[in-house]
Amino acid sequence: MILVLWDIDRTLLYVGDTDRTVYRETFREVVGRDPERLPQRGTGVTMPLAVRELLAANEVPHDQIDRLAGQIVARLPERLEGHREELHTSGRVMPGAMEALSAVHGAEDLIPTVVTGNLRASAEIKLDSFSMLRYVDISVGGFASDDSHRPALVGIAQRRSEAAYGSAFGRENTVIIGDSLEDVRTGREGRAKVIAVASGTTSAAQLHEAGADKVVDDLTDVGRLLSEIRALGRRGVC
Known part of the structure; x- marks a missing residue:
């Protein structure tokens, strides 16, 4: 998993x-x-x-x-x-996001949740407002209401997921998908691989330089995204 x-x-x-x-x-x-x-x-x-x-x-x-x-x-x-x-009225779904969420949710070998700088209640409001909440297991995520130090949220999500799904999670089988330098730092310091999406205020070059394991322009190529998740999440795992 x-x-x-x-x-x-x-x-x-x-x-x-x-x-x-x-x-x-x-x-x-x-x-x-x-x-x-x-x-x-x-x-x-x-x-x-x-x-x-x-x-x-x-x-x-x-x-x-x-x-x-x-x-x-x-x-x-x-x-x-x-x-x-x-x-x-002022917000929007990012390109390919709904399709990508649905595909990850539907894959038997992937467990989708969130690690976010939002408080849990704020995260639920945002995801629910755009009909995305159904595609993640919010109960095992990591939120700013758990710890203000974002890298610590990876371990929180890993421990919650292990208790819920009976599998151990570490850097070798945990993948963050995010758009900012903080997402990259969270993965590097929190023991997770990172697929960076150049859909925010940070360029692809900056995300590469910060140490993202993979960088994509957006989430529209769902097949490639799934392949990248599996390649990173199974690297070094026998």
């Missing part, structure tokens, strides 16, 4: 400015003023770390950041839920 860990944002779907709207509104609700700066787009950093950066960039006193960050993070999923309609 090969464990397939999908990234969400800019790999499977794009939510336009909705995430930034949610950050802005929640910051205003908790801090009491509008933020002048918002988190950088497309970095793949986990939501708790993005919130801390948001607070620091907007000159919130250092001794207040821990308390306010906790309040903001706790409110993000509920605020996102209120923008479901906007997810559809």
